[in-house]
Amino acid sequence: MTAQTAARTPTRADPDYNFAYLDEQTKRMIRRALLKAVAIPGYQVPFASREMPMPYGWGTGGVQVTAAALTPEDTLKVIDQGADDTTNAVSIRKFFQRVAGVAVTEATAEATLIQTRHRIPETPLTEGQILVYQVPIPEPLRFLEPRETETRKMHALEEYGLMHVKLYEDIARHGHIATAYAYPVKVEGRYVMDPSPIPKFDNPKMSNSPALQLFGAGREQRIYAIPPWTEVVSLDFEDHPFDPGGAKEACALCDARGVYLDEVIVDDAGGRMFVCSDTDHCRTRREAGHVGASAPASQGACA
Amino acid sequence: MYVAVKGGERAIDNAHAWLAEARRGDASVPELSLAQIREQMTLAVNRVMAEGSLHDPDLAALAIKQARGDLIEAIFLIRAYRTTLPRFGHSLPLETSAMAVSRRVSATFKDAPGGQVLGPTFDYTHRLLDFALAAEGEAPQAPQAAPLAERTPHIAEFLDAEGLLQSEPEGAETPSDLTREPLAFPADRALRLQALARADEGFTLSLAYSTQRGYGRNHPFVGELRVGLVTVEAEIPELGFAVEIGEVELTECETVNQFAGSRTEPPQFTRGYGLTLGHCERKAISMALVDRAMRWKELGEDDVGAPAQDEEFVLSHCDNIQATGFLEHIKLPHYVDFQAELELIRQLRREAEEAAGTDARAQAGAQAAKEAAE
Numbered sequence: 076m077t078a079q080t081a082a083r084t085p086t087r088a089d090p091d092y093n094f095a096y097l098d099e100q101t102k103r104m105i106r107r108a109l110l111k112a113v114a115i116p117g118y119q120v121p122f123a124s125r126e127m128p129m130p131y132g133w134g135t136g137g138v139q140v141t142a143a144a145l146t147p148e149d150t151l152k153v154i155d156q157g158a159d160d161t162t163n164a165v166s167i168r169k170f171f172q173r174v175a176g177v178a179v180t181e182a183t184a185e186a187t188l189i190q191t192r193h194r195i196p197e198t199p200l201t202e203g204q205i206l207v208y209q210v211p212i213p214e215p216l217r218f219l220e221p222r223e224t225e226t227r228k229m230h231a232l233e234e235y236g237l238m239h240v241k242l243y244e245d246i247a248r249h250g251h252i253a254t255a256y257a258y259p260v261k262v263e264g265r266y267v268m269d270p271s272p273i274p275k276f277d278n279p280k281m282s283n284s285p286a287l288q289l290f291g292a293g294r295e296q297r298i299y300a301i302p303p304w305t306e307v308v309s310l311d312f313e314d315h316p317f318d319p320g321g322a323k324e325a326c327a328l329c330d331a332r333g334v335y336l337d338e339v340i341v342d343d344a345g346g347r348m349f350v351c352s353d354t355d356h357c358r359t360r361r362e363a364g365h366v367g368a369s370a371p372a373s374q375g376a377c378a
Numbered sequence: 379m380y381v382a383v384k385g386g387e388r389a390i391d392n393a394h395a396w397l398a399e400a401r402r403g404d405a406s407v408p409e410l411s412l413a414q415i416r417e418q419m420t421l422a423v424n425r426v427m428a429e430g431s432l433h434d435p436d437l438a439a440l441a442i443k444q445a446r447g448d449l450i451e452a453i454f455l456i457r458a459y460r461t462t463l464p465r466f467g468h469s470l471p472l473e474t475s476a477m478a479v480s481r482r483v484s485a486t487f488k489d490a491p492g493g494q495v496l497g498p499t500f501d502y503t504h505r506l507l508d509f510a511l512a513a514e515g516e517a518p519q520a521p522q523a524a525p526l527a528e529r530t531p532h533i534a535e536f537l538d539a540e541g542l543l544q545s546e547p548e549g550a551e552t553p554s555d556l557t558r559e560p561l562a563f564p565a566d567r568a569l570r571l572q573a574l575a576r577a578d579e580g581f582t583l584s585l586a587y588s589t590q591r592g593y594g595r596n597h598p599f600v601g602e603l604r605v606g607l608v609t610v611e612a613e614i615p616e617l618g619f620a621v622e623i624g625e626v627e628l629t630e631c632e633t634v635n636q637f638a639g640s641r642t643e644p645p646q647f648t649r650g651y652g653l654t655l656g657h658c659e660r661k662a663i664s665m666a667l668v669d670r671a672m673r674w675k676e677l678g679e680d681d682v683g684a685p686a687q688d689e690e691f692v693l694s695h696c697d698n699i700q701a702t703g704f705l706e707h708i709k710l711p712h713y714v715d716f717q718a719e720l721e722l723i724r725q726l727r728r729e730a731e732e733a734a735g736t737d738a739r740a741q742a743g744a745q746a747a748k749e750a751a752e
Contacts, residue, residue, distance in 0.1 A: 092462075098462075098464070121560035121562065122560055123557075123558050123559050123560050124560070125461045126454075126457040126458050126460065126461045126699065127458065127461070128458040130454065130699075130702070130703035130706065130707065131699065131700050131702075131703025131704055131707070132703040132704040132705075132706065132707025132708075132710070133703065133707060133710065135703075155710075155711060156711045156712075156713045156714045157714060160386045160387070161386055161711050162386045162389065162390055162710075162711070163710055163711070164386070165386040165387045165390060166390060169387070169390075193712070193714045193715060194714055211704065211707070222690055223563060223690060223694070224563050224564075224690060249726050250726075250729060251722070251725070251726065253722060253726070255715070255718035255719045255721065255722040256714070256715040256718040256719070257715075272712075272714075272715045273714075274714055274715065274717070274718035275718065276718070294700045294703060294704055296560040296561065320718070320721060320722070320725075322721070335714070335717075336717070337713050337714070337717055338717055338720065352713070352714055352717075
């Protein structure tokens with residue numbers, strides 16, 4: 076195991092703050108919302124979101140859910156766009172190292188709690204793990220009906236015709252459902268849910284996952300959940316079945332196929348390459364000896 | 379050769395160091411003290427306290443300094459700090475009719491008990507740059523008058539006594555707390571006023587302005603605008619009575635608006651209400667206009683579809699910390715969703731091109747067949 080993958084051991088939490096920043100009453104309030112969310116899979120539970128020391132839109136919902144779910148024994152992984160080293164992932168990880176002093180890791184398998192923005196890790200999650208999603212707009216019907224008073228009614232009455240009309244119109248106009256991310260799903264046959272802006276490629280990973288999936292939308296004051304082993308179906312039509320898509324290329328660094336790839340522009344002559352969006356998955360493969368078409372000669376140069 | 383982007387942590391640390399240096403500016407220029415900001419940038423301090431929902435001029439000054447003068451950023455710092463404060467209890471309702479007014483004007487009566495007090499206002503200044511201020515060193519002294527001895531009653535009381543002004547129901551119940559419970563619609567007036575009190579000044583101003591221009595017009599007069607100090611009292615459970623715990627500066631605006639009356643009620647005036655921490659006139663007046671516009675249902679007015687009448691629209695978008703956060707978050711990485719869109723649009727274009735090619739070939743084939751037949 077290299078220094079990079081080793082879980083960084085717990086540090087001392089900043090004594091000026093309560094464990095995981097939030098006070099115990101606030102955590103209790105959030106946990107109650109979480110329990111309700113788990114009890115009604117896919118239902119958006121209103122919660123009294125707090126102002127956090129990072130801006131709305133940066134993951135305040137996810138941060139509050141993580142803060143309420145975290146215990147001192149947890150090992151935390153934070154990813155943004157699939158990567159552990161994107162600036163906001165670094166910032167959130169540092170925040171919890173400071174205020175909770177928990178161990179952190181980049182290895183998906185080692186983490187007990189993973190906070191994510193826009194991706195689900197490639198490595199399958201296991202029982203006991205918690206995946207916390209940062210959610211900007213929790214309401215899947217929002218862009219069809221801007222009023223919360225209306226959309227809550229539509230959910231209550233299970234009135235999802237508008238969504239099917241929208242998907243149908245996409246097919247009529249483009250020949251496809253023209254939604255590439257935040258692709259709506261139906262949870263356990265009841266609530267239509269926004270899976271957060273993950274690519275639709277990741278949607279199948281949500282269904283019947285052994286891990287607990289929690290969703291936090293801070294600005295919109297909503298929490299929702301998918302308990303382990305819950306059926307999650309991407310909306311589609313019999314004659315236009317859901318297609319997760321995905322790149323045909325292999326990762327240029329680790330040669331992985333069937334994973335989600337980022338497209339990187341490498342020169343100003345239209346040159347581009349495809350690399351794993353999940354940096355932990357890519358590094359693990361390279362360490363196991365997989366070599367992609369454009370992998371650097373020395374792995375050490377990739378620090 | 380592509381090397382996976384690394385070093386986010388170092389980049390962040392360096393960015394913070396650069397920010398700190400930029401904040402200080404030219405080191406040969408003396409540094410601003412918090413006292414200077416508190417005493418000489420008072421209206422900025424007041425706005426930060428009002429929209430930050432926290433009365434503490436020193437902390438507001440610190441936030442302004444730390445935010446390099448970006449007031450929304452300063453408000454954000456105050457809000458984030460406020461979240462961490464424990465709640466000891468609630469004050470008694472503030473008695474604004476007992477305010478020690480430094481400014482009190484009415485646009486509806488030429489004179490009234492308590493009189494008109496212009497106070498420190500920009501209203502009648504000529505907006506000419508005062509180059510003497512650039513020279514520094516001035517400490518102007520204003521003439522002093524004896525403090526007003528008696529209580530300054532609200533102008534609305536006079537109209538109320540005549541029954542010309544719609545009376546407000548006594549509300550004894552504890553209002554719900556916007557910062558402790560999720561906002562739900564429909565929101566009652568107390569909740570709407572809470573949201574407006576911490577709402578962005580610019581947003582509130584523009585909405586209020588839109589009602590004046592006809593989008594939900596309700597013809598307001600500033601019945602009264604007052605600024606001054608009000609004592610804050612709290613009941614201490616151990617003592618069993620209320621004690622004064624301090625005083626805060628407030629701006630209060632009551633508007634008098636027209637109301638045609640209905641079958642059940644004789645014609646009478648109605649009111650809009652604005653209250654802010656600190657001296658924030660523009661905000662308090664704007665708040666009163668927007669408050670009045672949102673009362674259309676209760677007053678039996680028509681919903682003309684004006685933005686200011688729509689409580690869900692107003693309350694969902696009036697908070698500048700929420701707004702700026704969500705707006706600015708689009709500069710965070712979105713590689714993954716963008717890549718998904720990129721793939722989709724390429725696929726759609728490829729299919730469109732193929733379809734066009736098939737059409738062209740079919741047309742060419744038909745043309746050739748036609749020519750061969752001729």
